[in-house]
Amino acid sequence: MSTTDQQAARPRLAVPELLIGIGLLACAGAVAWQTLSIPVSPLYSKVGPTVFPYITMVGMTILSLLLIVAALRGGWQPEEEKETPTDWKAMGIVAVGLVANLVLIQPLGFTAASVIMFVLICHGFGSRHPLRDVLLGLILALAAYFGFARALGVNIGAGFIENQLNTGLDSIIRMLRG
Incomplete structure (x- = not known):
C-alpha cells in the first residue's frame, strides 16, 4: 500500500x-x-x-x-x-434574527420579538414570502406565549400585544362567568 x-x-x-x-x-x-x-x-x-x-x-x-x-x-x-461554500449572507441574516430577539424581547414583548426573529430566520433560509412568515410566526409565538403564560404561569415577556390579548381574554372570561 x-x-x-x-x-x-x-x-x-x-x-x-x-x-x-x-x-x-x-x-x-x-x-x-x-x-x-x-x-x-x-x-x-x-x-x-x-x-x-x-x-x-x-x-x-x-x-x-x-x-x-x-x-x-x-x-x-x-x-x-x-464542497458547498458557506452562504455567509444567509448565516448573517439568521444571526441578526437571533440577536434581534434578544434585544427586542424586553421593549416589545415576547410575541413581537419572536415574530421578527422568525421572519428574519425564514429569510435567511431562503423564504421570500414575508406575509406568510409573519402570520406563521405570529401563530407560533402566540401559542408559545399563552402556553407558558396562561397554562404554566411563567412570564416570558409580556409586551403590548400580549397585554391587549390578556385584557381581552380576561374580559371574555369574566363575561362568561357572569
Whole structure:
C-alpha cells in the first residue's frame, strides 16, 4: 500500500465539526454550572427544580461526545456537502434574527420579538414570502406565549400585544362567568 493510499484510507480530522462538538460540550458545562447554582429546598424529595436541567446537560454531553468522535473519524458531512461554500449572507441574516430577539424581547414583548426573529430566520433560509412568515410566526409565538403564560404561569415577556390579548381574554372570561 502506498503512502497516498494510506492517507486516503485514514479519515481526516473534520475541524469545523470538531469545533461544534467542543462548543456543545462547553454549553453542557455551562448548563451544569448554572444548574448547580439553583437553590434546592430540602422539602423536595426526589424531583426538584434541577432534574430537567441535569437531564438536558447529560443529553448535551452525550451528543457532544458523539459529535467529537464523528469529527475525529472524518466528520458527518458527505463529501459533496463539504464542497458547498458557506452562504455567509444567509448565516448573517439568521444571526441578526437571533440577536434581534434578544434585544427586542424586553421593549416589545415576547410575541413581537419572536415574530421578527422568525421572519428574519425564514429569510435567511431562503423564504421570500414575508406575509406568510409573519402570520406563521405570529401563530407560533402566540401559542408559545399563552402556553407558558396562561397554562404554566411563567412570564416570558409580556409586551403590548400580549397585554391587549390578556385584557381581552380576561374580559371574555369574566363575561362568561357572569
